[in-house]
Amino acid sequence: MLNLAKEKLTEMFRKMLEIRFFEEKVFDLYAQNLVPGTIHLYTGEEAVAVGVCAALEKTDYVTSTHRGHGHCIAKGADLKRTMAEILGKRTGYCKGKGGSMHIADFSIGMLGATAVVGAGMPIAVGAGLSIKLRKTRQVVACFFGEGASNQGTFHEGINMASIWRLPVIFICENNLYAMGTHQSRVMNIENIADRALAYGIPGVIADGNDVLAVYEKALQAVERARKGEGPTLIECKTYRHKGHSRVDPAKYRPKAEVEEWLAKDPIKRFKEKLLQEGVLIQVEVQKIEREVAAEIEEAVKYAMESPYPAPEEALEDVYA
Amino acid sequence: MRKIAYREALREALREEMRRDPTVFLLGEDIGKYWGGAFKVTEGLAEEFGEERVRDTPISESAIIGVGVGAAITGMRPVAEIMFGDLTALAMDQIANQAAKIRYMFGGQVKCPLVIRTPFGAGVNIAAHHSQSLEAWFMHVPGLYVAVPSTPYDAKGLLKSAIRGNNPVIFCEHKLLYPVEGEVPEEQYTVPFGVADIKREGEDATIVATLYMVHKALEAAKTLEKEGVSVEVVDPRTLTPLDKQTIINSVKKTGRIVIVSEDCKTAGVSAEIAAIIAEEAIDYLDAPIKRVAEPDTPIPFSPPLEQYVIPDEKAIIKAVKEVV
Numbered sequence: 174m175l176n177l178a179k180e181k182l183t184e185m186f187r188k189m190l191e192i193r194f195f196e197e198k199v200f201d202l203y204a205q206n207l208v209p210g211t212i213h214l215y216t217g218e219e220a221v222a223v224g225v226c227a228a229l230e231k232t233d234y235v236t237s238t239h240r241g242h243g244h245c246i247a248k249g250a251d252l253k254r255t256m257a258e259i260l261g262k263r264t265g266y267c268k269g270k271g272g273s274m275h276i277a278d279f280s281i282g283m284l285g286a287t288a289v290v291g292a293g294m295p296i297a298v299g300a301g302l303s304i305k306l307r308k309t310r311q312v313v314a315c316f317f318g319e320g321a322s323n324q325g326t327f328h329e330g331i332n333m334a335s336i337w338r339l340p341v342i343f344i345c346e347n348n349l350y351a352m353g354t355h356q357s358r359v360m361n362i363e364n365i366a367d368r369a370l371a372y373g374i375p376g377v378i379a380d381g382n383d384v385l386a387v388y389e390k391a392l393q394a395v396e397r398a399r400k401g402e403g404p405t406l407i408e409c410k411t412y413r414h415k416g417h418s419r420v421d422p423a424k425y426r427p428k429a430e431v432e433e434w435l436a437k438d439p440i441k442r443f444k445e446k447l448l449q450e451g452v453l454i455q456v457e458v459q460k461i462e463r464e465v466a467a468e469i470e471e472a473v474k475y476a477m478e479s480p481y482p483a484p485e486e487a488l489e490d491v492y493a
Numbered sequence: 494m495r496k497i498a499y500r501e502a503l504r505e506a507l508r509e510e511m512r513r514d515p516t517v518f519l520l521g522e523d524i525g526k527y528w529g530g531a532f533k534v535t536e537g538l539a540e541e542f543g544e545e546r547v548r549d550t551p552i553s554e555s556a557i558i559g560v561g562v563g564a565a566i567t568g569m570r571p572v573a574e575i576m577f578g579d580l581t582a583l584a585m586d587q588i589a590n591q592a593a594k595i596r597y598m599f600g601g602q603v604k605c606p607l608v609i610r611t612p613f614g615a616g617v618n619i620a621a622h623h624s625q626s627l628e629a630w631f632m633h634v635p636g637l638y639v640a641v642p643s644t645p646y647d648a649k650g651l652l653k654s655a656i657r658g659n660n661p662v663i664f665c666e667h668k669l670l671y672p673v674e675g676e677v678p679e680e681q682y683t684v685p686f687g688v689a690d691i692k693r694e695g696e697d698a699t700i701v702a703t704l705y706m707v708h709k710a711l712e713a714a715k716t717l718e719k720e721g722v723s724v725e726v727v728d729p730r731t732l733t734p735l736d737k738q739t740i741i742n743s744v745k746k747t748g749r750i751v752i753v754s755e756d757c758k759t760a761g762v763s764a765e766i767a768a769i770i771a772e773e774a775i776d777y778l779d780a781p782i783k784r785v786a787e788p789d790t791p792i793p794f795s796p797p798l799e800q801y802v803i804p805d806e807k808a809i810i811k812a813v814k815e816v817v
């Protein structure tokens with residue numbers, strides 16, 4: 174940790190806060206009936222997206238899921254346009270066509286969030302193949318949940334990335350539950366990382382609530398990928414603070430388990446570490462918190478004041 | 494008569510058939526005691542029948558259907574749930590190449606009594622991956638039956654027939670219908686496949702509609718009645734087999750037809766019904782066939798966009814007025 178520049182650490186902390194405050198705001202807006210449809214919040218998993226994206230460059234790619242706001246923000250998406258998309262506004266990234274589950278910003282390598290569980294995996298592999306064919310030094314980070322690792326696309330995708338040695342980093346966000354289904358009820362292994370063995374690639378486990386641990390593993394995988402040595406599967410053990418989606422009270426989770434994980438809050442932990450090691454002092458932390466809160470307010474204001482698309486715009490963009 | 498919601502009617506059908514026949518079992522994602530199905534259709538069933546017969550599965554749609562096929566050809570009667578109709582795409586090989594063809598290809602040796610329940614339809618702002626109406630995909634595959642119940646009564650009766658039948662059935666539900674209440678008798682009954690229901694009698698024009706569109710058509714018919722136009726609403730209830738005769742008889746009576754369907758217009762449900770009328774009943778028509786369907790776009794997220802693509806009462810009224 175100490176050999177990372179203060180600037181880098183501060184940026185990571187700021188991004189995590191951006192995600193947290195953003196998601197809390199989305200939750201509030203949802204409660205006020207201002208968010209159409211459904212939402213899947215990233216609260217509690219911030220260290221994963223931020224740790225991984227901190228190891229990437231702007232030109233690298235990511236693919237995302239239904240729980241995608243955090244991936245976008247970590248990759249550097251504009252908060253205003255992200256919020257506007259979630260509210261269904263014309264100024265949103267997808268002109269209101271995508272919404273919460275489908276945000277993309279191709280200008281920063283964010284190749285889009287798919288709501289079909291597991292569908293991002295082969296797409297990430299295809300982007301990896303394209304990198305290889307175009308001979309650039311980019312890499313792809315592919316985010317997905319542990320539930321998605323039971324889809325054929327996971328196995329087919331990783332195998333293909335392995336045989337072709339593609340620069341893809343598979344990031345499994347293991348938050349223990351897929352909707353109400355605990356991991357132990359749908360697989361007879363404890364670590365998703367073990368599945369890497371079957372495809373001949375490294376499978377590593379990271380503490381998904383420790384941003385520096387995630388960063389370190391991601392960096393190693395990125396280096397390996399850039400050298401042409403092929404993909405890595407990184408399993409990040411983490412937990413979602415809220416229910417699966419807007420209406421889910423998550424009664425299927427034991428109270429003690431929830432409390433145990435809340436105590437491991439990735440933001441709280443990182444903040445304490447930064448303070449303890451003297452990277453930041455309290456007033457600096459408070460300043461960042463104020464700045465991020467203001468930024469989020471601005472994003473909300475922008476999104477709220479933006480117009481909805483005109484109905485006929487529904488007919489646009491079907492074909493190129 | 495007592496009134497219950499569409500989701501409760503479905504649940505009753507499942508419960509009655511599971512009590513009646515020990516070979517009936519359910520499988521799907523989060524259908525068990527921790528969630529009760531994404532739309533709560535199976536709530537309480539795991540408690541009554543146990544996890545052996547109400548099986549939560551991994552997120553593996555292709556395997557869910559494939560497992561259903563394997564169980565169905567070896568003596569069981571599985572009812573699989575695919576959480577959203579759009580996700581049947583992941584299981585399309587098992588549905589279209591395996592379930593649908595296994596009897597024919599093997600010379601009629603085997604039956605495949607597999608029911609696949611899944612919700613279609615837009616209207617709740619969940620965008621392009623969770624809102625489509627894909628019934629026509631399955632109409633295009635010989636060997637599959639396609640049920641499209643619009644009321645709690647039909648939902649219960651058709652689901653019971655589907656489970657007792659000997660063919661693979663795509664049992665299309667609609668997200669917006671789950672809370673809709675309707676009359677359902679206490680005593681047991683079934684609704685046969687291939688028998689349309691006239692949801693409202695009329696003289697001046699026929700509307701053929703399915704699923705949620707039946708309700709919009711009925712609303713439109715009410716409005717039109719005040720304006721002196723008498724509309725008959727025919728609900729096919731199953732698209733395969735399709736009760737052509739009831740539709741044609743209605744056209745004979747009214748001489749005018751408007752087909753309303755929530756799917757995309759091109760090669761959709763309405764296209765097939767229009768073709769049948771053109772082929773078999775054109776002499777009875779006093780006006781061109783009209784179709785009200787979604788434009789050929791994916792379903793957009795934002796409310797004004799989504800509302801724009803879903804056929805509404807106004808569009809139905811306009812179409813009827815164009816033909817009468």
Ligand SMILES: Cc1ncc(C[n+]2csc(CCOP(=O)(O)OP(=O)(O)O)c2C)c(N)n1
Nearest residue numbers: 240288289290318319320321350351352580
């Ligand atoms: C192919 C597919 N099946 C089912 C669903 C419904 N669904 C949405 S999210 C989800 C759980 C996903 O769990 P996981 O992959 O672990 O991600 P998490 O939600 O925990 O982040 C399910 C079953 C879907 N969207 N796509």
